[in-house]
Amino acid sequence: MGGFESPDMAAHDSSAHESAPHVPVFTGPRRQELDAILAKYPNKMAALLPALWIVQGERGWISEDSMAEVASELDLTPAYVKGVVTFYTMYHQHPVPKYFIQVCTTSPCGICGAEDVVKALLRHTGAGELGVPSPDNRFAVIEVECLGACGFATPIMINEEFVESVTVDNVQEVLARLA
């Protein structure tokens, strides 16, 4: 993989995951959530990022079918929604393993040993390579940009959980807390 994408799962072609018919996300409590969100903005388009968060919260990722559903709910086109989804790094366009570990390696953490933390995580999760799921498919490790906790090097995110001050010495302890 070249370029500057987080080497998280090369495939942007999510068709492999699309075999089952789409079950709508915005029903029941999710529907209510969306309605509450729509009330906060003067137009529907502004609810797009929050709506996508609801989808990812429900399904763990945002499929093309989900993008089409969101588009339909907000009077947008699927192509438009996809353009927005692909702009923001936190939206997953394919399923991710149970523990998706994101390590900050930008310079302030870089000079505090972030790269060693990455190596330790790759070793102890069994993933071995950036962006590649571990053999038991429980973990994947990627590098991300500054997480805004530079004084607590090295911060990592495990899915949406934010963990500060991860070092080579406490990596195993951090992983042990996970089910």
Place this chain on the structure above:
Amino acid sequence: MADVKMINLTIEGRPVSVPEGTSILEAAKRVGILIPHYCYHPGLPIAGVCRMCLVEVEKAPKLAPSCATTVAEGQIVHVHTDRTLEARKGVLEFLLINHPLDCPICDQSGECELQDYTFQEGRADSRYRDPKRFNPVEDFGGDVLYVPNRCILCTRCVRFMDDVAHDTVLNVSERGDRALIGKFEGKDMTNAWAGNVVDLCPVGALLSKDFLNKSRAWELDRTASICPSCTQGCNVMLETREGTITRIKPRTNEEVNKYFICDYGRLNYRWINRTDRAEQPQVRTDGALRSIDWDVAIHAAASLLKDSRAYVVASPYLSNETLFLLSKLMKRNGGAGAFRAATGEEVPLPGVEDLALRRDRAANVRGAELFGFTRTDRPLERLNDGDVLIVADDDLDGFSADDVSRASQVIILGTTLPAPAKDAAVLLPITNFAEEEGTFTNLRGRVQRFMQAKPAPGLARPSWLVLGDLLGALGEQDTFYLPGDVFADIAKSHSAFSALSYEKLGMRGLPVLNGDGGVKQSGAPEGLGAGAGGAR
């Protein structure tokens, strides 16, 4: 009408005065200065992203994007200074670092703005030493192919689909140097106006599948014409290579089609190149049609028509000049005439006022109506026994020899000999619109000129010339040598056309006026003032 406030400024030493709110780039055009640019287009909302149009404005610390900066009173603008040349050179270098060396195989070569500006102002070499970005070619559907490697991310295509076609099929996907134009699986560029993105693309990133690898841009001759495929009358360029129409491109006309044409018209040109054409005048002698001189053929037709009533099946593909003369022929001895026109779905381009692929799929329905031909699905219905049937450019599809047999004689003015008329007495081979000069009248009554783009096959002649000779042989008038002369006759005899001439029409056209000088409204066909008549 309120006065528009004018702003005075100086660009490259030239004083210019433009309405308030004009951009510096547009103001520069007024005084003949083209500021190099990519993402700006007068038919699209401003983006200001390519950064090519940066100019130096005195007293401003930073270079200003001239497409996105409005003029201010007393501004002094410089387009060609060390700073701006460096800036443009920089943009060109940045655009080229990942750009593939595709010129030898790229369709855009020869009409590529990246080539043009690089040649003009770019670096002679590249300082880039690293691998270039690669993405595979994508089929966007419709007639559109996308080559991401060549894309300069000007976003003209995205803005066109979004703001002009109101059909957001394209997006920008990813970000940074990974960005490329994208679309959604299953939603393709099948919009009737999608092909315009190929014209808009300054480089060879968006290509027409139809045109792919067919010709080099510099091998094409370009002729101003009018699209024959519907009544909108979009202004086009017919681009030919060795006498064959190879491509149709839009020609700018602010009053008709702005900068755009639809895919139907764009791709509907193959019929113009057909080679199964009637090329020789023919007269039936001893039971068969035999090739003969034009003079003999004309006189044969004239002798058939001399004392007979004519029934004319005309065509909305014919020019005003031809239809005018046909109607004269029709009215002799109290004849009648009709025409039929194919129809399809109307597809507007929502972002442009009054622009659509029209229901009536021929250029001159209005002309046919104005010159007295009745529109009907059954054009042979009112053919009386004993009439001489003149079929002008209708292929008689859907008719049989029986339908035609009521006529005493059949004279064909056509590009081919239609099968139902195989027993015709005279065949006069004519040119199609691309092989002659003339005018069409669009649905709003706008008369527009088209020029000859390709040679006529064999001995085929323009239909106005043939009809002029035919009327001459019938003693009705003198010979016409130029289509402009026919038009002058129209102006003399039809008050609606009285203010028009080829010179006045130019290459933008003018509206047909009604008798009291007002512009004709669309809707039910009206008469043309004194001299109108004929069957309804």
Place this chain on the structure above:
Amino acid sequence: MGYPHPSHARETPVLSRHFGEEEARTLDGWKKRGGYQALEKALTMAPGDIVNIVKESGLRGRGGAGFPTGMKWSFMKPGDGKPHYLCCNADESEPGTFKDREVMRWTPHALIEGCAIGSYAIGAETCYIYIRGEFTEPLVVMERAVREAYDAGVIGPNAMGTGKRIDVHIHKGAGAYICGEETALMESLEGRRGNPRIKPPFPAVSGVFGQPTTINNVETLAAVPEILMKGADWYKGMCLSNPKSTGTKLYSVCGNIRRPGTYEVVMGFPFGEFLHDVCGGAIERRKLKAVIPGGASVPIQTMAEAEATLMDYEGFVAQGSMLGSGGVIVIDEKQSMVRVIARLARFFAHESCGQCTQCREGTAWTTKIVERIRDGQGTMEDLDTLLSIGENMTGTTICVLSDSCAVPVMSGIKKFRGEFEALIHGKRVHSVMTQVA
């Protein structure tokens, strides 16, 4: 207050004095600490008077631009019949900066109060707090605090019983540094890609949803209640150097420093003493080599420059850099400047929105060259190319991300050229390199 370390005697904890206190996160806890008195007072004042107090105080935007806050607020025309909006920029993503995170997770109500006062002052009934998606804890804490504030009637359709409407909504970002740029923030809020807009039009004329909008940083807004309660003169009086830089500033100190954390000192504090004394100085008796004082977008300082700096907007400029966001990245002799700069360039390349040619291509190209030099594959021509590319990337784009990428590269080559040349010529770098003075 040096959080997570105990407050240093030379600090002036104003915004940070309750960092680390769990109770400070709750509405009641905040009220116990004097919270919401400023809002109560503000709602009895004329909005214009509030604006004037903030102007007088000398408060400047703490996100990085340093624009006078009172003046920014005064651009919002009262009585124009249009809905006004306040946006709080909590997208903190500038490498080295983590102070807004502390404000939000420890004193959420300070921010809510500041937003409410700010909204009222600019005639806005709606405030959106745009929090970056990665800030899990601040999002949870802020959502909870906003709910508390609504439940208590502090904000809402009848703020503090005055009949005035003040709505505060949290808007979660989704991973894009560029959304910290004020116009890109507005685009993102509107449900679009975070592409910065061309100015003019300026946000105060046409902002979110085409309406007059003001965007302020978290730290800026958190200072407002303090200023309102203690007065403009109090704030203005906190000034050790240039009178144009007043009040306190939160500095995020990170990197090779003994006590990384969030510190608060008065404007004009001497930077050398700050680093060596207040923050504990170097680790393990290593020598400090360089400092980036204001987040990745400001020029790198040599230690000589840093030690001669007085910490305010003008002071940093006088010593070859800028105050920026106040994200202080300390770099010691064990680090390779080229490695540091390569990773910063990579950051900018990853975060570029991709609109402008110079930024889209230039950030990536710059990164490739610096990484090649880092990996021993560079040439002397590369240095000239980097400087040339940097020139072309400066002052030519819609926003300054492009300029920001060029800054560490150009200042790095200027002040630490020896390290670049050593790698080009094949020498390994381990010790302190002599710098161009």
